[in-house]
Amino acid sequence: MTLRWWRRGGRDVRVVQNVINDGVFHGPVVQANSLSVRWEYNRSRRWTxxxxxxxxxxxxxxxxxxxxxxxxxxxxxxxxxxxxxxxxxxxxxxxxxxxxxxxxxxxxxxxxxxxxxxxxxxxxxxxxxxxxxxxxxxxxxxxxxxxxxxxxxxxxxxxxxxxxxxxxxxxxxxxxxxxxxxxxxxxxxxxxxxxxxxxxxxxxxxxxxxxxxxxxxxxxxxxxxxxxxxxxxxxxxxxxxxxxxxxxxxxxxxxxxxxxxxxxxxDPVKAPDALAYLTRRATDQARWRPLLDHLGTRPNSPVSRLLSTPWRLCLVATVYRASGNPADVVRARSAKRLDRLLLARYVPATVEQSKSSRHDADAAHRWLHVLAGYLGPADGSATRSVIEPAELWREGSNAAVQFNRIAMVLLGTMFGPPLMWILPFHETPRQLYVPIAIGLMYGLAMAMVNMELPFDVRPRTLRHLAPWRRPLRFLAVVGLGAGIGFAVGGSFGWRWGVFVTCSALVPVFLANQFTSPGDVLTARQLLRGDLLTTAVACLVFAVGFAAVASREFDTHDAVLAAVVLTVFDYFAFFGGPSLRYLYFLYTHRETVPLRLVAFLEWAADVGLLRRTGAGYQFRHDELRRWLAAHPEAPAGGQVRAR
Missing domain, CATH: 3.40.50 (Rossmann fold)
Incomplete structure (x- = not known):
């Protein structure tokens, strides 16, 4: 018999022979170890x-x-x-x-x-x-x-x-x-x-x-x-x-x-290899002939040496793929002029070739300029490499970030507590002043703590609470909430039973959403999943509040209070990446598109950006620097090669 053993701290699979000590074969021990190690080995293979x-x-x-x-x-x-x-x-x-x-x-x-x-x-x-x-x-x-x-x-x-x-x-x-x-x-x-x-x-x-x-x-x-x-x-x-x-x-x-x-x-790309690549990419050989002939007959010319990097070759192939005169490249005899020529035309050419009328090249250039500046200055290295929509709200100084955090929490407090003094009570309002004040202070404190939590947890999504995905977990959550509700309802009445049930369900519900999906989330999926999960959690809490509030208010007033407090809950307690994203859109509404994620997805589809998980990267740092240095696109994307 043999036993496969997975060495902790390494990845080597070794074959270990069973041993015989003093003529006694320890079969049960080896068998138990074999099952344990085989289970760990199979798990590692499945996960990898x-x-x-x-x-x-x-x-x-x-x-x-x-x-x-x-x-x-x-x-x-x-x-x-x-x-x-x-x-x-x-x-x-x-x-x-x-x-x-x-x-x-x-x-x-x-x-x-x-x-x-x-x-x-x-x-x-x-x-x-x-x-x-x-x-x-x-x-x-x-x-x-x-x-x-x-x-x-x-x-x-x-x-x-x-x-x-x-x-x-x-x-x-x-x-x-x-x-x-x-x-x-x-x-x-x-x-x-x-x-x-x-x-x-x-x-x-x-x-x-x-x-x-x-x-x-x-x-x-x-x-x-x-x-x-x-x-x-x-x-x-x-x-x-x-x-x-x-x-x-x-x-x-x-x-x-x-x-x-x-x-x-x-190594730099040799002229024959550059010629072979551009010849395969050129669909209109007649239009490309001046540049191809130059590379074929003058392999040591300044232009041939400039086209010795894959990045510039890809730029040339993209910019002149459908239109334009590739002979302009022959007249650009310095790296600075060639880069200026190609980068100025890259965004218009990419948008034109995408055959998408969703965004024009000038607007795309302006918005990409803002995002390029977010990643780093035009004359220096990038301070970060990925544009993450859920993290854009952190842009700015530390003081501004802290101010924004407090502003978001206070915005939530504007909706809920004042309502308690507006609606008609069945008993003297003064009896509720102290509990309301204590609840407000507790809510503000918890909201400030909650501001940091969404960055330390995994994306929230409703898919992982579906009964058919995790039936045992679903039954456990429902059973726990129902048990607590029946226990409280039997002692204090059905309203308090519903309230406690919903209040107990919300934390368990959210805890279940911190389970990562089994695929790579795009930014749109992450934000939509978080927004939907947050909305459902707030509504569950609102149902419980409406039930207990109907004891003090008329039914329609209790429902109104529950709806308003749902908004308060979103801003003060449950708001995660989706809230921060909405805040960034509001504060930068004049410099970025309202549907920012849709624009980023479009830019990745046409080839201006590339996706990396729930974020986006510019195709090359040279492109990022060019966009960061130019707030407006050159007129018509035309730059003379002098």
Whole structure:
């Protein structure tokens, strides 16, 4: 007999032979251990398969949009950069993306730690995505699941394991308990994108050799372990900032570079490869002929060297896909002029090719300018990478955020308590002054505490309280509420029974909504689910209040009070991400569209943004900087290439 044993802290599956001690075979003990270990092993396989499916679905969409909603790829090449000591074994000297593949290169490494560097727009993120999708597509049952993490979102003072768990929760709706279980066993492989984006460059544009956040991140990555071995990971960074870190004043190697890792640099795209790519993308060969002939006959010209990055090649293919004169590119003989030409036309061309009349290019440019400025300044690195509608309300100074929090709570208090003095009472109102005052103060205190709660819980959705999804949980909630109601009703009357039942149901009801869905929530699903769940919870509480209030008010007055207090409950007690989103729309109604999430979805569909869980990212930081620096679109999207 054999026993499969899952080693805690690692991901290796080992075969352990049964033993015989002094001629006595401990069958029952081994059998019990076997069942326990087999159950844990099967659970880990099931969870990793589910997570891999979620990641694959989300990142395939991002990969497709990075290609300009096309299937043609550029055959990138990369070269190994020699490292003085502490380099991963089995690193080959060179490779091609479409030939042997980055997957083969990476899986041969020991340990599997890889740094991918290159110039701006060289295709580092594309290689990381290609590797991520290949690892998922070819993964074995015991292999870890690769997960993409933008480095700009990571505070290195937070342990990498904790950041991984939170990333799984926020982007893929993965429960913390499951995420922690997988991370502790090394079943999540971090693919970290953009080490250079963690710190601002120097004023002259050169990389900052101090780069405190990047150095702290390298130290944390060098402390990353799976069991007794260095933890596998993939890291991308621009080449010059990575070299600046290695040559900076810090003498601790753990803060200078990634140890026990292979380092490859993405080569510039050669003119024949650029020509082959644009030829495959060009549907009107006659219109494209001047640019294609230039690349074919003058491979070493300034224009050919400018078109040596996948980002610019994708821009050219997108901007001139349906209209325009690609010969304009030949006349742009500097990087600044070429980028100005292409980026100015990118939004109009993308909107035109989408054949969608929902938003015009000028309005889209203005709104994207506001969102680009939210992520970071035009002349510096982004302070965050993802636009999360539920988090936009935090924009501004700390004082403004605190003021906004208090304003939202006070807005709720405007609806409820004054009503108590307006409606006619069956008995002297003075008898209720003290309880009303105490209740108001308690409500304000609880509301202030509740302001922070929705950011620490999982998305709320009614789907997970459906009887056919979790019948035992549903019966437990209903049974508990009914039991409490009958007990109270038998002693104090049916009104108090209904009130206590509904009041007891609300906390249990909300607690059940903190169960994560089994798929990746979009921003629209998250906000709608939260709004619907909150509305139902408030109505349940209102029913209980109407029942007990009918003892002091007329029936129609009690119902009116219950409806008004439902609004109060939403603002003061139960309002979550949906409330903060509505507040942001109100305060920024002149600068963003009223249906902001619908606009973000549209922008992702046409290719201006890409989805990442319940948030959105610009396709490239160069596009974000251009939009942040230009409040208005150039007239007609036309810029002369001089």
């Amino acid at each position: 398969e589910d997570l891999a499916s979620l990641v694959q679905g989300a990142e395939q969409d991002a990969w497709h949009r990075l290609l300009g909603r096309d299937t043609e790829r550029i055959d990138l090449t990369y070269q190994r950069v020699a490292t003085p000591g502490r380099e991963a074994d089995n690193a080959e000297d060179a490779g091609r993306l479409l030939a042997k593949g980055i997957h083969t290169y990476y899986t041969a490494l020991s340990p599997r730690r890889l740094v991918v560097t290159g110039d701006a727009g060289a295709g580092k993120t594309m290689i990381a995505l290609e590797l991520l999708l290949d690892l998922i597509g070819k993964r074995g049952p015991d292999d870890p699941v690769p997960v993409l993490l933008p480095m700009v979102d990571w505070d290195p003072s937070v342990p990498l394991a904790t950041h991984l768990v939170e990333r799984l929760r926020r982007v893929y709706g993965w429960p913390r308990r499951k995420g922690r279980w997988l991370v502790e066993r090394g079943l999540v492989l971090p693919v970290l994108d953009g080490l250079d984006e963690m710190d601002e460059p120097l004023r002259d544009g050169r990389p900052n050799p101090a780069a405190a956040r990047a150095r702290a991140a390298l130290e944390a990555l060098n402390d990353h372990r799976v069991g007794t071995r260095m933890g596998p990971l993939v890291l991308t960074c621009r080449h010059d900032p990575y070299l600046a870190l290695a040559g900076g004043p810090d003498r601790d190697d753990r803060r200078r570079r990634l140890l026990d890792a292979a380092h490859v640099r993405v």
